[in-house]
């Protein structure tokens with residue numbers, strides 16, 4: 001089964017919908033330049049809506065050591081997605097699950113995975129485009145991944161939505177997919193219909209609790 005992370009959540013109704021639809025992980029973007037940026041305080045307010053079996057992921061880019069210390073101390077997150085080329089030493093210093101994002105346009109971009117071999121719990125493969133950190137809404141040429149051994153689970157990201165998810169999963173066979181801007185009506189505003197459609201394409205069950213585990 002392909003696991004699914006929904007990223008860039010900012011609103012309680014979207015968190016509730018994601019939990020109800022069975023997303024496996026929810027991402028909260030702490031990157032100051034992101035239109036989906038949330039504060040620790042905002043995440044603290046949303047956190048009680050997330051049951052213990054759904055992972056909560058902090059997305060950072062170019063974070064300083066002090067911010068990472070604060071992040072860990074907050075106890076809000078199960079994992080950190082490093083989206084800004086943080087050094088392997090800095091990544092290794094974080095005592096949570098560590099997802100290292102690689103910006104990919106060509107095969108050579110994958111070489112950086114070797115630097116993080118001992119410290120990444122998973123690699124997230126996102127589109128390198130226009131100097132942006134993430135959230136580009138664009139996919140990259142998945143052929144460049146062919147035969148590359150990451151030695152860790154991989155999360156495919158970058159412009160994934162209902163229209164290309166099936167092809168992406170068939171082409172790459174990722175352990176998980178990461179969905180973000182293609183499920184939105186505006187940055188940080190998720191569209192429930194698109195969320196449902198994405199889960200349907202992935203062959204995931206309908207809303208949790210619907211016809212299952214009740215009475």
Ligand SMILES: O=C(O)c1ccccc1N[C@@H]1O[C@H](COP(=O)(O)O)[C@@H](O)[C@H]1O
Nearest residue numbers: 007034134135136137157158159180181
């Ligand atoms: O979405 C953002 O604004 C963002 C900003 C800075 C770092 C990461 C960001 N999002 C991540 O980008 C990928 C792909 O998003 P998309 O599907 O192309 O919109 C996803 O992993 C998000 O976590």
